[in-house]
Amino acid sequence: MFALGVDPGLSRCGYGVVGRSRAGLAVSSAGVIRTPPADPLATRLASLYAEMRRLLAEVQPDVVVVERVLFQANARTAMAVGQASGVALVAAAEAGCPVVQYSPNEVKQAVTGYGSATKEQVQRMVQSLLRLPERPKPPDVADALALAICHLTGTGLRAAVAAAGGTP
């Protein structure tokens, strides 16, 4: 099973494909989609959309895991993140992929056991869980991989079941 994690952003949109087999978790591919800040907003979003569609066609993931962004101190950044996440969600839906979303705290909790973990702690745990030779950079890539891990390890699923009042 392959999960495509997406950490939405306009300047940098992180993605990471993680596969789960009997041998454990393994990175299949990861990177960052960038759009030129000098371009008009609509052009940047269309470019992100095209790149996301290309990635989805190439990877054909079983599930797309997109960060649920609830609030950010910087309203301007929050709006750009919202727009980018909207584009990522549409691309996934158009590709016929199931979509799940987890909040940053759920992901940190799942990956590090601590909902308020720092960016560096997430990077280190992702490196360890995926047995990578070095820390995934930039943090957008680590966050995207963490999203995929969160879903694949079932921690996110168990949290969702528990939140719904079920017994995980």
Next chain:
Amino acid sequence: MFALGVDPGLSRCGYGVVGRSRAGLAVSSAGVIRTPPADPLATRLASLYAEMRRLLAEVQPDVVVVERVLFQANARTAMAVGQASGVALVAAAEAGCPVVQYSPNEVKQAVTGYGSATKEQVQRMVQSLLRLPERPKPPDVADALALAICHLTGTGLRAAVAAAGGTP
């Protein structure tokens, strides 16, 4: 010249097509795109995207005018508005339409002469400017028409020139 105004939203996305000729401004069509709140977020955004594309193909506007949302008190709503605006911007770019954006205050200033006008004042002025038999409802439709008017009357353009330090 036809301008398609879009007031982005997930539950209700207002749109309004306004034409400008020697006879003045006139509404060509207007309405609201709704997505079912019970549907998954990605499905709702994909549905909005499909409706926007259908509308753009039908209207073939010379320009798409999308509200620039900078901040909203309700973080949850702001994120949904950001996602919807991202989808609208991508649809416009994919359709090859030029896109312009104005903030709510710029639109209110252009339409009512007062940047802090109420929803009702905007509705009344849009009704008057477009010689409509009654106030456009819901407010999302009035806002979308106001965006188109803001652009077509050049008020938005003059404001942009002035802000850039030029002489309107």
